[in-house]
Amino acid sequence: MAARTVRVVVNGVTGRMGYRQHLVRSLLAIRDDGGVVLPDGDRLMVEPVLVGRNAERLAELAARHGLSEHTTDLDEALADETVSVYFDAQVTSERKKALLKAIAAGKHVYTEKPIAESVEDGIELVAAAREAGVIHGVVHDKLYLPGLIKLRRLIDSGFFGRILSVRGEFGYWVFEGDLVPAQRPSWNYRAEDGGGIVLDMFPHWNYVLENLFGGVQAVTARAVTHIGERWDEHGRRYTATADDAAYAIFELADGVVAQVNSSWAVRVEREELVEFQVDGTHGSAVAGLFGCRVQPRVGTPMPVWNPDLPTTEDFRGQWHQVPDLIEPTNGFRAQWEQFLTDVDAGRPHAYDLAAGVRGLQLATAGLQSSAEGRRVVVDWFTA
Incomplete structure (x- = not known):
């Protein structure tokens, strides 16, 4: 059994949903349980990199949960070649431009919904992700x-x-x-x-x-x-x-x-x-x-x-x-595990940005x- 690590930029972690459901009950819970068990028995470990607008709050969250990296500079986080996944839990009005930056940086993207403020913006995200060849997913918890x-x-x-x-x-x-x-x-x-x-x-x-x-x-x-x-x-x-x-x-x-x-x-x-x-x-x-x-x-x-x-x-x-x-599990965590498994396998995620466009429609x-x-x-x- 082998273990490998995926580093995830988590943007919007100081918000209620980003913190409680995605950071604590999903990514950190996966980390604390020894990673995602893959079909071949290997384990996929997760390492969150916190991004947000409030530096003091980010530092406090990082210290509380034993995380070493946090920044208010999204461009800096996306420039890190060891990061492979970007997740967005910001307010809707900030989402599209951040997702486009992540896609342009070659990161796989996973995002809360709505994925944008308009159907046209959502279609632009789909086109960008497909052109870049990244795996993309939308929360369907x-x-x-x-x-x-x-x-x-x-x-x-x-x-x-x-x-x-x-x-x-x-x-x-x-x-x-x-x-x-x-x-x-x-x-x-x-x-x-x-x-x-x-x-x-x-x-x-x-x-x-x-x-x-x-x-x-x-x-x-x-x-x-x-x-x-x-x-x-x-x-x-x-x-x-x-x-x-x-x-x-x-x-x-x-x-x-x-x-x-x-x-x-x-x-x-x-x-x-x-x-x-x-x-x-x-x-x-x-x-x-x-x-x-x-x-x-x-x-x-x-x-x-x-x-x-x-x-x-x-x-x-x-x-x-x-x-x-079956043993009940947190819905957000269950989809995170599926998305990360898809990223590791290099296959499309079932609930992608096109599904997010349909939600906007x-x-x-x-x-x-x-x-x-x-x-x-x-x-x-x-x-």
């Missing part, structure tokens, strides 16, 4: 989560029969920032800074729908700003210019209809922060990030509508959990539908 893995297993087994519909509910209450500090960065609520729940979440919904149920053919959406006034990290009041909720109908192949509500202005009354209910002719399931409950055709009860009597049935008790057949179509008050047919990018 939810496909690697236990709940959706179970849902995939149900689909593959034919459990649903013919799938009829999908209903997704995502969201939670993000505090305005006056009485209680907001738990999301303020830029999320400013359109001029690349904020908005459509741009943030529709790329997620695209890859979930595309990979589990089929590509979206048309969308009808309403994007709104429910909370028009918020307070930033310094306690300053500002006007929220980006949408904080979106209500969408996605038309899929074979007549499947998906309805997905996304909101940062909703209080949670469900088992997980995101849940997808799938109804089919032979059974139904409700999947979250971790759990998945099912009700097969032969076990479906017969509720009776009677508005004159209170309901006594325990509807949720009529569903059964799908067991964990769905977000763009959703915003267009909302602005024009009509159904929008999606003309998908094909490379």
Whole structure:
């Protein structure tokens, strides 16, 4: 058994997602567990190089986690010939130019989504990566989560029969920032800074729908700003210019209809922060990030509508959990391991920048539908 090391520039590590999910729970967890075990038994070790704008914060993070290298100079980090991978978790408005720099430097690139602020910018990234011959990937973390893995297993087994519909509910209450500090960065609520729940979440919904149920053919959406006034990290009041909720109908192949509500202005009354209910002719399931409950055709009860009597049935008790057949793992880490394995093998990653462009296309179509008050047919990018 041999071991080799891949050095990864991690840009945007001082942000919540970049730090918690990508650095601590993915790259450092892989490092601490002795690397990625490759198919031939060899191990691929990871060595993060931290990049960001706050030198003091970077130094503190590096010291905390035993990392030797950090810099505020992205060009300097990319010039290091021992670095082979660049990862971007910055704010969306800074992403495209940094990815183009990394691609020009010959680095394989892996990035959070959305990959850019426009479809045209995303297509430019795809063209640059293909011309440079680098391996490229976009975070599709939810496909690697236990709940959706179970849902995939149900689909593959034919459990649903013919799938009829999908209903997704995502969201939670993000505090305005006056009485209680907001738990999301303020830029999320400013359109001029690349904020908005459509741009943030529709790329997620695209890859979930595309990979589990089929590509979206048309969308009808309403994007709104429910909370028009918020307070930033310094306690300053500002006007929220980006949408904080979106209500969408996605038309899929074979007549499947998906309805997905996304909101940062909703209080949670469900088992997980995101849940997808799938109804089919032979059974139904409700999947979250971790759990998945099912009700097969032969076990479906017969509720009776009677508005004159209170309901006594325990509807949720009529569903059964799908067991964990494999040890659950962090979805971000699972995809990191797959991406690094692909880089080591020199093969394309399944969820590439072209997939990121399709996510942007769905977000763009959703915003267009909302602005024009009509159904929008999606003309998908094909490379």
